[in-house]
Amino acid sequence: MKLQVEMDEAQLERPVRMTGGSMLIEALKREKVEVLFGYPGGAVLPLYDKLYGSGLFHILTRHEQGAIHAAEGYARISGKPGVVIATSGPGATNLVTGLADAMIDSLPLVVFTGQVASTVIGSDAFQEADVLGITMPITKHSVQVRHVDELPIAIKEAFHIAATGRPGPVLIDIPKDIAVSEGEFKYNQELELPGYQPVTEPNHLQIRKLVEAVSRAKKPVILAGAGVLHAKASEDLKNYAEQQDIPVVHTLLGLGGFPADHRLFLGMAGMHGTYTANMALYECDLLINFGARFDDRLTGNLDDFAKYATVAHVDIDPAEVGKNVPVHIPVVGDAKRVLKELIHQHGKKAEASEWLAKQDQSKKEFPLWYEESKDVIKPQKLLEMVYTHTEGNAIVTTDVGQHQMWAAQFYPFKTADSWVTSGGLGTMGFGLPSAIGAQLADRSRKVVAVLGDGGFQMTLQELSVIYELQLPIKIIILNNESLGMVRQWQEIFYEERYSHSKFVSQPNFNKLAEAYGIKGLTITNMAEAEAELKDALHSEEPMLINVLVEKEENVYPMIAPGKGIQQMTGVKP
Amino acid sequence: MKRIITITVLNRPGVLNRITGLFTKRLYNIESITVGHTETEGVSRITFTVEVEDHKQVEQLTKQLNKQIHVLKVTDMTNQNVVARELALIKVNSPAASRLEIYGIIEPFRASVIDVGKESLVIQATGEPGKVEALIDLLKPYGIKEVARTGTTAFTRSSKRNTPEKATFIV
Numbered sequence: 001m002k003l004q005v006e007m008d009e010a011q012l013e014r015p016v017r018m019t020g021g022s023m024l025i026e027a028l029k030r031e032k033v034e035v036l037f038g039y040p041g042g043a044v045l046p047l048y049d050k051l052y053g054s055g056l057f058h059i060l061t062r063h064e065q066g067a068i069h070a071a072e073g074y075a076r077i078s079g080k081p082g083v084v085i086a087t088s089g090p091g092a093t094n095l096v097t098g099l100a101d102a103m104i105d106s107l108p109l110v111v112f113t114g115q116v117a118s119t120v121i122g123s124d125a126f127q128e129a130d131v132l133g134i135t136m137p138i139t140k141h142s143v144q145v146r147h148v149d150e151l152p153i154a155i156k157e158a159f160h161i162a163a164t165g166r167p168g169p170v171l172i173d174i175p176k177d178i179a180v181s182e183g184e185f186k187y188n189q190e191l192e193l194p195g196y197q198p199v200t201e202p203n204h205l206q207i208r209k210l211v212e213a214v215s216r217a218k219k220p221v222i223l224a225g226a227g228v229l230h231a232k233a234s235e236d237l238k239n240y241a242e243q244q245d246i247p248v249v250h251t252l253l254g255l256g257g258f259p260a261d262h263r264l265f266l267g268m269a270g271m272h273g274t275y276t277a278n279m280a281l282y283e284c285d286l287l288i289n290f291g292a293r294f295d296d297r298l299t300g301n302l303d304d305f306a307k308y309a310t311v312a313h314v315d316i317d318p319a320e321v322g323k324n325v326p327v328h329i330p331v332v333g334d335a336k337r338v339l340k341e342l343i344h345q346h347g348k349k350a351e352a353s354e355w356l357a358k359q360d361q362s363k364k365e366f367p368l369w370y371e372e373s374k375d376v377i378k379p380q381k382l383l384e385m386v387y388t389h390t391e392g393n394a395i396v397t398t399d400v401g402q403h404q405m406w407a408a409q410f411y412p413f414k415t416a417d418s419w420v421t422s423g424g425l426g427t428m429g430f431g432l433p434s435a436i437g438a439q440l441a442d443r444s445r446k447v448v449a450v451l452g453d454g455g456f457q458m459t460l461q462e463l464s465v466i467y468e469l470q471l472p473i474k475i476i477i478l479n480n481e482s483l484g485m486v487r488q489w490q491e492i493f494y495e496e497r498y499s500h501s502k503f504v505s506q507p508n509f510n511k512l513a514e515a516y517g518i519k520g521l522t523i524t525n526m527a528e529a530e531a532e533l534k535d536a537l538h539s540e541e542p543m544l545i546n547v548l549v550e551k552e553e554n555v556y557p558m559i560a561p562g563k564g565i566q567q568m569t570g571v572k573p
Numbered sequence: 574m575k576r577i578i579t580i581t582v583l584n585r586p587g588v589l590n591r592i593t594g595l596f597t598k599r600l601y602n603i604e605s606i607t608v609g610h611t612e613t614e615g616v617s618r619i620t621f622t623v624e625v626e627d628h629k630q631v632e633q634l635t636k637q638l639n640k641q642i643h644v645l646k647v648t649d650m651t652n653q654n655v656v657a658r659e660l661a662l663i664k665v666n667s668p669a670a671s672r673l674e675i676y677g678i679i680e681p682f683r684a685s686v687i688d689v690g691k692e693s694l695v696i697q698a699t700g701e702p703g704k705v706e707a708l709i710d711l712l713k714p715y716g717i718k719e720v721a722r723t724g725t726t727a728f729t730r731s732s733k734r735n736t737p738e739k740a741t742f743i744v
Contacts, residue, residue, distance in 0.1 A: 194583075
């Protein structure tokens with residue numbers, strides 16, 4: 001067993017000579033990295049050699065995609081950068097999906113990829129790929145280390161850039177020779193990033209304008225996105241909404257930022273949002289957006305979105321302001337600071353009692369709905385049961401598709417850091433590995449991975465990791481033997497021509513789980529569903545729960561593509 | 574509409590790639606691009622001319638450029654009072670009979686002949702892109718064999734008289 005690389009603060013005040021590999025280990029310790037997700041290979045062997053006996057907690061996933069989604073889940077729940085290591089070539093290219101996912105959903109990641117030795121870069125060497133070139137458009141920043149002395153500062157910059165401003169993935173490509181050559185390790189130096197100065201303090205005048213707009217408004221609404229969660233501002237959001245009596249709608253990614261059981265909550269907005277939330281966005285005269293990027297799945301046809309409203313957009317990323325929706329009051333800054341400032345500066349409250357009464361009425365009249373059944377299991381019903389038996393305290397992760405939308409609709413999120421989903425990129429296969437990361441970020445909470453049978457089969461090999469670490473994750477597969485959302489669209493928009501959306505064969509999920517050492521359970525009918533689910537959710541071991549649900553159930557209500565936010569179908573049974 | 578945008582960047586590997594990649598990703602069409610060192614060590618200056626649809630696109634473009642970690646400053650110079658210059662090398666057919674004529678044409682443009690062959694001349698022209706364009710047009714009848722242009726590089730004028738909304742590409 002190799003000796004652990006240990007340095008005290010004093011020693012690190014002055015430069016110490018060590019190899020690139022040792023630098024990485026030391027830097028990760030300096031950054032207080034709790035867990036790494038990765039997969040070794042030729043080009044990163046020198047790094048893995050230094051990892052051996054280093055005391056750092058590394059998780060060997062079964063695919064690099066698993067590693068990066070796990071890191072995303074970890075980042076989402078812990079609020080700290082998720083750290084990933086992969087080898088050159090195929091190892092690195094397997095990270096592409098996760099990088100794009102983290103980029104669009106603003107999750108902080110620090111990703112290390114190995115690269116072939118500097119001497120053969122550009123020669124199409126074994127396992128060589130132009131990783132920087134491939135990943136540039138889907139990273140917040142990336143760098144290839146050309147000299148070992150640059151490595152420590154590159155790592156320090158990466159952690160800083162990933163976690164500050166609008167968070168995002170940062171990639172460091174390390175040629176193999178850099179990992180073995182010796183240089184000076186110095187980590188206490190100040191960062192010099194003149195081109196990177198995120199604005200966190202909002203402009204005073206813009207805040208003033210917003211305060212005045214609120215006092216004039218009769219129909220104000222707050223749209224809260226994931227920016228609220230990134231800024232850890234959910235408490236401030238609640239205080240502000242209550243102080244001003246403004247109703248709140250959430251984006252898909254923002255769920256949990258405002259308590260779903262709050263009197264001012266109107267539900268999720270967007271394609272499968274609530275009628276009340278969408279109509280509020282349509283009719284409002286003042287829209288205050290905190291940290292949402294006006295995604296097309298949220299806005300529907302832009303011509304109808306917030307048609308009559310003065311739009312205020314609070315975002316830490318100036319490029320988001322005015323990108324999709326014209327903005328009258330731009331506020332660049334950290335959501336928490338802006339909210340604190342708004343609470344502090346508050347003027348006259350909006351005269352919105354009529355508007356609020358209308359929302360209350362609308363919530364009663366147009367709740368989310370589904371047709372109950374005594375025999376077949378309705379996915380919505382099952383998610384309600386999950387909510388009941390976890391008392392709404394679980395962390396829920398999902399893949400992408402119908403199950404994701406039902407989870408967003410029928411599991412009311414009460415707190416921030418309860419919801420891990422792939423919003424912007426819509427990545428199937430995200431739910432299982434991200435559950436691993438989420439559980440590692442918070443061991444004390446119950447993690448439920450709600451998956452579709454399609455997405456599960458994209459990254460199911462990570463069951464191995466769940467078994468190995470005995471993570472008590474409950475994997476719930478809402479099994480409709482098809483790609484449910486694809487099937488739904490084919491039904492509605494392609495004249496029921498079900499082109500390749502139904503699985504002809506499926507594995508025996510119970511046996512599959514058992515093969516990985518995990519208990520499998522299949523729930524087939526409504527009569528037993530509640531009792532079986534309850535027991536499963538209360539058990540302390542990992543479990544795969546395969547639920548045979550109504551196969552042709554669709555997600556409603558819905559805004560069809562191209563339609564305006566007020567043109568929802570399936571609002572009532 | 575055409576815009577001239579200058580960016581100062583830290584001179585690091587991959588910076589230009591990152592910036593041009595951003596243009597590709599968001600469907601902005603680069604018409605020309607010039608890059609060179611500045612008076613500050615480690616800092617380079619890039620001048621683009623781009624074709625965009627509207628002001629919204631320009632705003633989005635400059636904001637996206639500003640987001641890049643190694644970008645120090647982005648300036649849309651189009652509506653400012655600028656000095657814009659381009660260098661072009663033009664190889665044109667010139668049998669002995671037409672040679673004088675060609676000299677006569679390039680003289681008012683203050684272009685110069687930098688290489689003389691039996692059948693052709695190489696002319697060097699510098700100036701605003703429109704001027705270079707005009708010269709090339711005049712030389713076309715003689716048969717242009719090759720043209721190499723650097724693309725626009727630009728500076729704001731020292732006197733800060735702004736001429737809003739004025740198209741800069743008028744010669």
